[in-house]
Amino acid sequence: MAWAITLLLLAGTVWLAIEGDLGGTVLTVLAMVASGALAAHSTLLRPRLAAGPEGLLVRTVGGSHRFSWTEARLRLRTTRRLGRDSTTLEIESGDHLLVFGRIDLGEDPRDVLDVLVALKGQALS
Known part of the structure; x- marks a missing residue:
C-alpha cells in the first residue's frame, strides 16, 4: 500500500x-x-518477529536480535488514544523493550501472544 x-x-x-x-x-x-x-x-524488515523452538528473532533497523524463551517476557498492553483502544505486544529481555502493534505483526497482538505462549510452553517443557 x-x-x-x-x-x-x-x-x-x-x-x-x-x-x-x-x-x-x-x-x-x-x-x-x-x-x-x-x-x-x-x-x-519483514518479518519483524519470528519464533521457533529456541526462542524469538526480532528484526529492527539496528539489526537482528535473538532472545531465548527463558529470557523473553511477553505481555499485552492496551492504551486508549484518540478515543480508540490500541493493543500492543511487548517483549522485554534485559535492557531491550520491543513493542509491536497490529501493523508490525500483521495480526491481532492477542492472537500472536497466544501462539507465542504456546510455543514457549512447548519449548520449555
Missing part, C-alpha cells in the same frame, strides 16, 4: 512540476520521500 501511495505521489510530483507549481512540487516531494521511507522500512 505504501509503495502504491509513493507511486501516486511521484505522478503528482511530475504533474505539478510540469504545471510549474513550485510549492506543490516541494510538498509532494516531501510526502513522496516520507512514504517511500515507510515503504522501504516495511519491506526490508
Whole structure:
C-alpha cells in the first residue's frame, strides 16, 4: 500500500512540476520521500518477529536480535488514544523493550501472544 501511495505521489510530483507549481512540487516531494521511507522500512524488515523452538528473532533497523524463551517476557498492553483502544505486544529481555502493534505483526497482538505462549510452553517443557 505504501509503495502504491509513493507511486501516486511521484505522478503528482511530475504533474505539478510540469504545471510549474513550485510549492506543490516541494510538498509532494516531501510526502513522496516520507512514504517511500515507510515503504522501504516495511519491506526490508519483514518479518519483524519470528519464533521457533529456541526462542524469538526480532528484526529492527539496528539489526537482528535473538532472545531465548527463558529470557523473553511477553505481555499485552492496551492504551486508549484518540478515543480508540490500541493493543500492543511487548517483549522485554534485559535492557531491550520491543513493542509491536497490529501493523508490525500483521495480526491481532492477542492472537500472536497466544501462539507465542504456546510455543514457549512447548519449548520449555
